[in-house]
Amino acid sequence: MTIPTSTNLARSDGGTPLHVVVVGGGLGGLSAAISCTLAGHKVTVLEQAAQLGEVGAGIQLTPNVTRLLRSWGVYDELRGSAVEPGNIWFRRWETGAPIGVTRLVPHFAAAFGAPYWVVHRAHLHEALVGRARALGATVEVQWRIESVDFDAPSVTTADGRVVRGDIVVGCDGLKSVTRRFFLGGEDPGPRETRFCAYRSTVPMAALRADPELRGLVEKPDLHLWIGHERHVMSYPISGGETFNMVLSHPHEGPVDPAATQEQLIAEMRQHYEGWDPKLTKIIRLIDKTSKWKLMGYERLKSWVHPNGTYVILGDACHAMLPYMSQGAAMAMEDAAALGRVLARASGPKDLPALTQLFADIRMDRAYEVQGRSALNGRIWHYPDGEDQRARDAGMAATLTGEHYIRSTNQWSDPSTQIWLYNHDAEGDTDRFLDTRLGTKTAPKSGVQEMREMGLLM
């Protein structure tokens, strides 16, 4: 595989490289750095923290993301620490009995041309930093931006350091500062959802040592227990040596910052009392956890400044419930699309029109994914009863191998799969731009057209 570099793509059209100032060195910001350097631009990433890094343990990388990692030259480096799970088991809260299953191996890689991975967030972050720098991006820490000037455009820190560029990309997450300036006084800030999540890891060795639990982790599968108001998502990370768990539960209001580990763990056990004995046994192995308030952002009217000098992406504009495992995925897709859009810029004068096209291709998709994530938060959390029985029946066909055209398991629902996992944030953006900019050419072959229409793998 030839990995494209910024050099071999750089402004082959003779346009002037832009200086892209990326605010935020998280997964979205680093992805934007990679995609924009690959598009031939100069990129400076400004991270507020003193050290680069990611909070949290595991992250699921669906084919719409691993496809990008491959295109960006990050895939091979991550492959070593990535786990490719075989299945996602949907389990009944009380018994752990399978309600449905999503077959990931071999189905997903075969069906979408890119695998389903679970990795440690730190590994992903590290790989992205390395690649961004190798492509020539500057990645700086201790740049806490305090103001944005959309006319210059420039960003400024509290101690008066200024970076000017042609465009500022706000990848500064849930607590985005650039967003505040972009929206002026109109930012209502993130909205608390009704949910919190405990995040914990358990050494896989502890599970393997227990004869009752061993079977559950023999294969590197994901297990999702769903019940009234609560669910537990779990999967192996770090090459299979760590069992990663996210335990979602209802909680109104903010998290008590003074809560001790003892209190959190006692509360966590209580939340899942009466659930599958295997699950509660695993929960009893947890000796450390963190509790997170799950936050969301309402749809913004726009993601771009009218003069083309600012775009916002990722959590800063579409923070969502993690119930489709698409939070970082959408930020990375945003970044990929931005790179393809900016690849068409011959200079700053093109930015107002091009950034609007970026918003046009991304906004509906990102907010639809946000909505589908919230939908899982309803579908998974029915109390036992009519809705729950219909849901369970609606994903039963995934267990038998018979053909089905709908599923209440959105990971397995064919229309959702094609829409979500078949999306190529680079290729589809290119085609969208071709259509909108009048540069579209007919598909080269029938095979290509059937593929672009999602009818053929």
Place this chain on the structure above:
Amino acid sequence: MTIPTSTNLARSDGGTPLHVVVVGGGLGGLSAAISCTLAGHKVTVLEQAAQLGEVGAGIQLTPNVTRLLRSWGVYDELRGSAVEPGNIWFRRWETGAPIGVTRLVPHFAAAFGAPYWVVHRAHLHEALVGRARALGATVEVQWRIESVDFDAPSVTTADGRVVRGDIVVGCDGLKSVTRRFFLGGEDPGPRETRFCAYRSTVPMAALRADPELRGLVEKPDLHLWIGHERHVMSYPISGGETFNMVLSHPHEGPVDPAATQEQLIAEMRQHYEGWDPKLTKIIRLIDKTSKWKLMGYERLKSWVHPNGTYVILGDACHAMLPYMSQGAAMAMEDAAALGRVLARASGPKDLPALTQLFADIRMDRAYEVQGRSALNGRIWHYPDGEDQRARDAGMAATLTGEHYIRSTNQWSDPSTQIWLYNHDAEGDTDRFLDTRLGTKTAPKSGVQEMREMGLLM
């Protein structure tokens, strides 16, 4: 089943009934008459011909249409003459060997809650006329409209007869006169496609009498032979007593109006020379045919007059290749949506905003279906080679019963199925209007929400 009547729905909100003037008494116009009377309005249908009726023999009614027929109270009357085919067989041109199959019974009715029917166009037309009149619509013949006044609004015949109303609905098909007035001097008129089609019927008795052909028509299935530049679609109509055939082939330019039956039949046989011996044997049984130029309309910028006194629907704005069997279906969906939109009108003052919503919900869908029909015209017509082999492999799973998430047979492609056949032009319009007009309420139950999202039957 309680069939709604115009009386029990009529303006329960106390609004003023509109006078809806429908130009054109074809399938779209009569459907509009039904949907608008059901919405509580007064409807006058003006048909130019001296007699009501439909040209052509068979028509396929997919679940998105039979769903409407049921809602309109037309279903039970048609059921007697409708044929419910079991399968659509996609066959290789040369041998007739199955390439793929779409399972209609029991799959379609079970999957979409409404059956797949094939009927005689005349029977459908008759049932719609009867229902429209029973609901109180006036249906007049010999009204050849020569001009439209969008301010009055009114329509006028050559001999000076005038009908005034609150809104004019242009359902006047490919040769639409109202369209010409709507577009002013800017109408390029319909575009000739590269295709013509012969339409013929053969008495089923003749096929049953032939031992070689009997097997093909033992069950009431559809058979579609596909090959380079040509295909033949066939199915039983008229309660199974007539074998209906549409034979599509390339033909540049208009049809020669002087061509004799002998010439047409000789030419038809030549087109399918070397095809499946069973097919050519059937073609030799054809002693009468008509040849049609297949025409299309480019996307219009709008379907509604800015002052809300005119909308266009059906072939007049989206004539398409018949390769998805959705030409009349889209006209009937247009009509259904129009009825639901006008159900919200408390008087003529609401029309500018409401008709725009009608265009908003219908235009993208109708033109996407038009595009997918043209796509079938490419997919089906590959010469033998790489594209053809990929296409055939891409629908092979339909023959084995194994699970698949994509298909190069658009009748069987799950995403296409949900999008096309699951659509409820009434219910989905209601929900769209609720969203846009701010009258949306939360789904009543989880089951309802999963259904609305297309995840549950």
